[in-house]
Amino acid sequence: MSVRSLVACGVFVFAALAGAQQFGKMSSAKETKIGLVVHGGAGTMERNKMSSETEREYRAGIENALRAGWEILQHGGSSLDATEAAVRVFEDNPLFNAGKGSVFNAAGVNEMDAAIMDGKTLRAGAVANLQHVKNPIRLARLVMEKSPHVMMAGEGAEAFAKEHSVELVDTKYFFTQERWDALQKLKAAEKSGGNGDKKFYLSDQDLHGTVGAVALDRNGNLAAATSTGGKTGKLPGRVGDTPVIGAGTYANNATCAVSGTGDGEFFIMATAAHDVSAMMEYRRKTLQEASIAVIDKIGKLGGTGGMIAIDKSGNISLPFNTSGMYRGYVDGNGKFVTEIYK
Secondary structure (H helix, E strand, C coil): CCHHHHHHHHHHHHHHHHHHHHCCCCCCCCCCCCEEEEEEEEECCCHHHCCHHHHHHHHHHHHHHHHHHHHHHHCCCCHHHHHHHHHHHHHCCCCCCCCCCCCCCCCCCCCEEEEEEECCCCCEEEEEEECCECCHHHHHHHHHHHCCCCEEEHHHHHHHHHHCCCCECCHHHHCCHHHHHHHHHHHHHHHCCCCCCHHHCCCHHHHEEEEEEEEECCCCCEEEEEEEEEECCCCCCCCCCCCCECCCEEECCCCEEEEEEECHHHHHHCCHHHHHHHHHHHCCCCHHHHHHHHHHHHHHHCCCEEEEEEECCCCEECCECCCEEEEEEECCCCCEEEEEEC
């Protein structure tokens, strides 16, 4: 073969390689998609009843949580670290019902729950009825990694927190006037003859809320993390779906990672988060099909709420049956997207 032919052949091969890489047909190293989705609670959110300033504050809170998790994923960090970081940002923001800004129970006390799950190993950690732990999601992670248990609650959980140098704070830290006023509104309605049904006197936003994050990292591992102050006026000791693995929180590398928000009792009855995974694994449903079906099931039971989910391929779904859900994700171009209304 002549030198001219060899050169021409080389140019052709180089062009073919370049074209194949451009269209994703071949690459020198396999790239795994990363993904992150967060939520700050679902409920009755009407555009005409929210000031532009308040909306900006909520969107900034969602974006800050996204930024914390995305920074970790971009630098090759784990989905566990990313979801924990995102949720901790929510817990530190008094706008959201988790950590500082949690709602009050009937006795006027903040009791908080949280959970985290590793999709690679199916290990999980959950905590419930916390009153002094600044970041409940941190303690949930430690229960998973430093104890032989999955769930710990109350005084025992807080003693475990102290043993592991988790930051504890005075109960005054969690107080916000807005949450206190919601409890007083609830009590006043009950005194005047309300029967406890939320539709008569309080919005979903006054009653409950949850924060959460789901992520896929560069190693293909999924994780889910959820945290909440629960439900305004709940009986002391009540535990919702957030720390119940398979109800409000679930992750499995074979399928998806899910974090829910809404009427916790209905999410527990529906085993909501695990049901999404089961539909994908056993009925071969897509993430979107499965998550929408589960939210529909919760609605038929009489519950309201929503969920965020991501599958092993990086597809995401954010279904809800309320008028709004504080939510955000990072799109394919690395842009932070925040949404509130339907």
